[in-house]
Amino acid sequence: MFISGIQQIGIGVSQVHQAFKWYREQFGMDVPMFEEAATAGLMLPYTGGQPQERHAILALNLQGGGGMEIWQYTQRNPLPPAFQPQLGDLGIFVAKIKCKDVQACFHELRKRGVNILSQPEQRPDGQTHFFVKDPWGNTFEIVSSTAWFSKNRPHQTGGMYGCIIGVRDMERSLRFYTEILGYDQVSYDLQDSFADWNGVDGGFGRYRRVLLQHSAERQGPFSQLLGKSEIELVQSLGRAPRPIFEGRFWGDLGFIHLCFDITGMPELKQYCAEKGSPFTVDSSGSFDMGEAAGYFAYIEDPDGTLIEFVETHKIPILKKLNWYLHLKRRSDPTRPLPTWMLKTLGFNRVK
Numbered sequence: 001m002f003i004s005g006i007q008q009i010g011i012g013v014s015q016v017h018q019a020f021k022w023y024r025e026q027f028g029m030d031v032p033m034f035e036e037a038a039t040a041g042l043m044l045p046y047t048g049g050q051p052q053e054r055h056a057i058l059a060l061n062l063q064g065g066g067g068m069e070i071w072q073y074t075q076r077n078p079l080p081p082a083f084q085p086q087l088g089d090l091g092i093f094v095a096k097i098k099c100k101d102v103q104a105c106f107h108e109l110r111k112r113g114v115n116i117l118s119q120p121e122q123r124p125d126g127q128t129h130f131f132v133k134d135p136w137g138n139t140f141e142i143v144s145s146t147a148w149f150s151k152n153r154p155h156q157t158g159g160m161y162g163c164i165i166g167v168r169d170m171e172r173s174l175r176f177y178t179e180i181l182g183y184d185q186v187s188y189d190l191q192d193s194f195a196d197w198n199g200v201d202g203g204f205g206r207y208r209r210v211l212l213q214h215s216a217e218r219q220g221p222f223s224q225l226l227g228k229s230e231i232e233l234v235q236s237l238g239r240a241p242r243p244i245f246e247g248r249f250w251g252d253l254g255f256i257h258l259c260f261d262i263t264g265m266p267e268l269k270q271y272c273a274e275k276g277s278p279f280t281v282d283s284s285g286s287f288d289m290g291e292a293a294g295y296f297a298y299i300e301d302p303d304g305t306l307i308e309f310v311e312t313h314k315i316p317i318l319k320k321l322n323w324y325l326h327l328k329r330r331s332d333p334t335r336p337l338p339t340w341m342l343k344t345l346g347f348n349r350v351k
Helices: 016-027 102-111 170-179 265-274 339-348
Strands: 002-012 031-040 052-060 067-073 091-099 128-133 139-144 157-166 185-192 207-213 230-236 254-263 293-300 306-318 323-326
Touching (some): 002 306, 031 339, 091 254, 254 265
Parallel strands (some): 091 139
Antiparallel strands (some): 031 052, 091 157, 128 139, 185 207, 207 230, 293 306, 306 323
């Protein structure tokens, strides 16, 4: 079993096509891997015990990084949080987007009228970053990265690079993200108030802040495209945190899950159970997602944040010609797909 990288971060929205258009124009997430309207029938522990109708689009940026699963309920109104979430509240508070040139990206997004929350500043590890909000109230961190699959697009941004997650007990959460997800490298572990968070909701508080990266290169078919990633854990030292999805369903407004592309689901299921994080949702084999197919499962981190695993079985290369890539047939699942083959995913780009 192994992890190929962050496949996507799920984002619950109220206007799926408007959101896809905005993420495509502002962040270059312009390759829809699948689009499907269907019933979410296996997520009952997180959807009120009832199947729910939804429309989802999985979008990629082929410069590298994870995708966005843009997700909308179609027969109920998705609920916003009952309060204004802040740094340190429990769950995914910020999604990270990798960037080639942070200063150039800052000026481009400002010219386009994007809601910019902070000026470019250095993080404790020296990387330059800044924060923006989308029209639906979701906060994104634009952060400098040197890890790219390609640099042939006009956008300064790539795909999903990780996220900022609020936790209650840092030591317990560190064990989870290190042992299960492989984030074994601590880039910094600090307790303070942080000037580079000025402008972010709750950014003036006092926190323990730990940036985790992975020392081992990711393996698997999509590892070159998904690339390196990072998780930043944040524990509030001055107030009691609240669960961001308190009293709401998975799929309601906000960042709904963090998803990893993996190989070896049966072995991973056993390993997670041994580590005290059993699967809470299990598709029990290949699950058809319209234009794609895979085996998916969910676990929870120590504070209930949802982590999804997907073992990809089929993806579309050129939908018009009914050309699909079937991954279950590969003799060496650890080997990355050829660069040329990954670049053919661009045939589905939406301009």
